[in-house]
Amino acid sequence: xxxxxxxxxxxxxGRAVLSFLWRALASPKMVTVLxxxxxxxxxxxxxxxxxxxxxxxSATEVAHWMNDAQERFGRWYETLSxxxxxxxxxxxxxxxxxxxxxxxxxxxxxxxxxxxxxxxRFPGVRQTxxxxxxxxxxxxxxxxxxxxxLVQVLAQQLAWPVWLPxxxxxxxxxxxxxxxxxxxxxxxxxxxxxxxxxxxVGLLLIxxxxxxxxxxxxxxxxxxxxxxxxxxxxxxxxxxLRLEGMxxxxxxxxxxxxxALDRSGESSLVGTxxxxxxxxxxxxxxxxxxxxxxxxxxxxxxxxxxxxxxxSTSIPLTDASADMEPADEVRLWFTEARVEHYLLMxxxxxxxxxxLYRQGETWDLRRDELQVQVYTDDPGAPxxxxxxxxxxxxxxxxIAYEFAWEQYAVLDVVRSSCQWLVRVGIGLALFxxxxxxxxxxxxxxxxxxxxxRESCVVELAGEMxxxxxxxxxxxxxxxxxxxASDADE
Amino acid sequence: MPMxxxxxxxxxxxxxxxATVLRAGHFFWFRNRGRVALAARGSDVLxxxxxxxxxxxxxxxxxxxxxxxxxxxxIVGLLGLVLASITLLLPQRDGRQLFIASVLSSSVxxxxxxxxxGAHPALLVYDSGWRAAYVTLSAFGxxxxxxxxxxxxxxxxxxxxNRAREKVVAGRALAWGVLTLSTGLASGVWWFHRxxxxxxxxxxxxxxxxxxxxxxxxxxxxxxxxxxxxxxxLVGLALxxxxxxxxxxxxxxx
Numbered sequence: 001x002x003x004x005x006x007x008x009x010x011x012x013x014g015r016a017v018l019s020f021l022w023r024a025l026a027s028p029k030m031v032t033v034l035x036x037x038x039x040x041x042x043x044x045x046x047x048x049x050x051x052x053x054x055x056x057x058s059a060t061e062v063a064h065w066m067n068d069a070q071e072r073f074g075r076w077y078e079t080l081s082x083x084x085x086x087x088x089x090x091x092x093x094x095x096x097x098x099x100x101x102x103x104x105x106x107x108x109x110x111x112x113x114x115x116x117x118x119x120x121r122f123p124g125v126r127q128t129x130x131x132x133x134x135x136x137x138x139x140x141x142x143x144x145x146x147x148x149x150l151v152q153v154l155a156q157q158l159a160w161p162v163w164l165p166x167x168x169x170x171x172x173x174x175x176x177x178x179x180x181x182x183x184x185x186x187x188x189x190x191x192x193x194x195x196x197x198x199x200x201v202g203l204l205l206i207x208x209x210x211x212x213x214x215x216x217x218x219x220x221x222x223x224x225x226x227x228x229x230x231x232x233x234x235x236x237x238x239x240x241l242r243l244e245g246m247x248x249x250x251x252x253x254x255x256x257x258x259x260a261l262d263r264s265g266e267s268s269l270v271g272t273x274x275x276x277x278x279x280x281x282x283x284x285x286x287x288x289x290x291x292x293x294x295x296x297x298x299x300x301x302x303x304x305x306x307x308x309x310x311x312s313t314s315i316p317l318t319d320a321s322a323d324m325e326p327a328d329e330v331r332l333w334f335t336e337a338r339v340e341h342y343l344l345m346x347x348x349x350x351x352x353x354x355x356l357y358r359q360g361e362t363w364d365l366r367r368d369e370l371q372v373q374v375y376t377d378d379p380g381a382p383x384x385x386x387x388x389x390x391x392x393x394x395x396x397x398x399i400a401y402e403f404a405w406e407q408y409a410v411l412d413v414v415r416s417s418c419q420w421l422v423r424v425g426i427g428l429a430l431f432x433x434x435x436x437x438x439x440x441x442x443x444x445x446x447x448x449x450x451x452x453r454e455s456c457v458v459e460l461a462g463e464m465x466x467x468x469x470x471x472x473x474x475x476x477x478x479x480x481x482x483x484a485s486d487a488d489e
Numbered sequence: 490m491p492m493x494x495x496x497x498x499x500x501x502x503x504x505x506x507x508a509t510v511l512r513a514g515h516f517f518w519f520r521n522r523g524r525v526a527l528a529a530r531g532s533d534v535l536x537x538x539x540x541x542x543x544x545x546x547x548x549x550x551x552x553x554x555x556x557x558x559x560x561x562x563x564i565v566g567l568l569g570l571v572l573a574s575i576t577l578l579l580p581q582r583d584g585r586q587l588f589i590a591s592v593l594s595s596s597v598x599x600x601x602x603x604x605x606x607g608a609h610p611a612l613l614v615y616d617s618g619w620r621a622a623y624v625t626l627s628a629f630g631x632x633x634x635x636x637x638x639x640x641x642x643x644x645x646x647x648x649x650x651n652r653a654r655e656k657v658v659a660g661r662a663l664a665w666g667v668l669t670l671s672t673g674l675a676s677g678v679w680w681f682h683r684x685x686x687x688x689x690x691x692x693x694x695x696x697x698x699x700x701x702x703x704x705x706x707x708x709x710x711x712x713x714x715x716x717x718x719x720x721x722x723l724v725g726l727a728l729x730x731x732x733x734x735x736x737x738x739x740x741x742x743x
């Protein structure tokens with residue numbers, strides 16, 4: 001045989017650096033460090049709350065937040081704000097941490113996939129002797145022939161008894177005959193690795209979906225509509241949203257709205273939207289954020305007399321907070337921040353104050369109490385006061401007031417075209433976690449090394465994550481079940 | 490909470506506690522005494538019956554069945570954890586772990602007594618089921634983390650070659666903690682998404698996510714996490730705090 005000279009190794013100098021980076025990014029230590037850093041970031045966000053409400057928030061919401069934050073942090077507000085502590089979700093370092101986490105997941109996914117493929121292509125059972133010898137030895141048992149079948153069960157159902165019912169694990173062990181020796185291999189570690197990889201894929205899909213939704217989608221928040229009203233969507237002007245009507249009252253979040261999404265040139269799609277029950281059509285989803293009461297008020301002379309130049313008995317009303325002409329009927333919107341309204345009645349020189357007292361956590365117009373206070377020219381205490389629950393009429397100082405309730409809806413409209421990625425990601429991540437956590441963290445080889453008519457000696461080798469003492473503890477329980485004794489006893 | 494159902498529920502928790510202590514005592518001090526084991530089993534049955542009657546009375550009084558408020562879901566999650574610890578997670582014939590179970594069950598009882606059941610509003614969107622899953626699973630996961638933390642710290646008191654049982658308990662509790670906390674978090678995210686189209690809610694989310702991240706850190710370092718004393722103590726403490734924080738946060742939110 002002629003001698004061959006091997007060419008000198010031409011290793012690229014940067015290869016060592018890349019290899020180091022690869023190993024570092026794929027290592028569990030990196031995940032540990034990144035997880036702790038992200039946890040600390042979230043704790044900082046909790047410590048320095050309220051945090052900035054974010055870009056979709058209205059100017060009023062931002063103003064409210066700024067007021068609260070300045071009140072809470074006082075002279076530290078400017079410093080914390082400059083450090084980004086009050087708006088952590090937009091800081092460069094949090095985004096950097098998230099990007100590094102995604103990179104670490106991708107590298108560890110590639111690394112783990114290569115390992116799984118190797119394990120599949122070169123399974124331990126085909127390497128028999130050498131692989132068996134290399135594995136940590138778990139001992140030799142003397143087992144009666146009647147119980148030998150249980151050895152196979154042991155390898156087949158290699159599970160901690162409480163992980164899952166044994167009947168769930170029906171995967172047969174690999175078997176190979178090499179010379180006189182018969183080998184069985186049961187390997188759950190590779191399946192657990194597959195589970196970990198699925199979890200990583202799922203988490204990456206979630207991150208990708210959320211990022212794409214933020215980049216490609218849009219939100220239009222806080223659209224307040226009363227029945228019959230419509231609004232053109234600012235981000236997609238060919239679409240308009242109409243509230244056709246409301247069903248049920250707001251008690252315990254049971255009010256539902258009938259909404260229609262009209263696209264110019266196409267028929268409108270109608271659906272129901274309620275708290276926790278969004279409606280999707282034309283690629284956008286409508287969420288019901290809130291509902292609230294609208295009070296329809298009219299007034300007339302209780303004795304049927306016209307006054308102040310009027311020809312009818314109805315008395316014109318003016319909403320003091322709105323820039324509008326007097327009308328026979330006005331509609332007043334009640335919100336969490338606004339529970340009182342003033343009505344001006346110029347013809348009869350009176351002011352009516354209406355206050356709605358909520359009895360529970362949410363609006364419930366079957367129980368909530370409306371208080372009607374009437375003032376004359378003289379400011380100070382009201383001249384008269386009445387209470388009303390539900391709809392009806394109230395007569396105060398010769399004037400009958402008619403009250404009827406309607407509901408308005410506050411809707412958020414969202415376009416998120418990559419929603420499916422997030423759904424698939426969540427499902428995959430949870431499935432992968434279940435596989436990685438519930439399958440036993442072990443592999444085991446069993447070899448029959450000697451046998452006679454009544455008994456046989458089996459040799460066991462294996463490994464279990466958590467250490468050899470866990471494998472020993474687990475096997476001890478099986479040895480008891482098999483009625484086996486140590487071969488040298 | 491009126492006296493009748495409170496009394497029955499307290500008796501149920503008491504019976505559960507007695508059963509656990511008897512079983513621990515059976516293996517600690519009264520080995521091979523059949524009567525003690527029988528008493529423990531009887532106490533188990535009594536506890537289950539009393540708790541069922543307590544829940545039924547409570548349901549009759551409030552007019553809905555007993556998984557309607559976040560508080561009830563939290564208690565059910567914790568109680569589920571205790572029962573799972575006793576029957577599934579903990580290896581049999583080990584008094585030390587049974588002692589943990591008795592501590593946990595008495596903690597649930599004390600928590601239940603302190604919080605009471607009356608002042609908690611019904612869930613607004615209970616019919617979606619996602620929030621119920623979020624609170625129950627997160628409570629279960631938080632409790633499992635506390636259990637993992639206790640087991641990890643207990644392992645410190647033993648020689649390294651005799652830590653197998655503690656490692657089994659810690660490993661299993663951590664595994665169930667990771668799984669249930671993750672599923673709980675996913676349910677919470679999905680529930681909030683159905684409400685508003687956003688994935689991220691308020692401080693409760695941040696609290697559960699912090700616990701999840703700490704658990705993930707511990708899980709990825711699990712190969713070595715019981716290898717050295719101080720590291721083990723720190724991880725145990727972190728898990729205990731994360732679990733406690735989750736439970737506290739959910740309790741406040743309830």
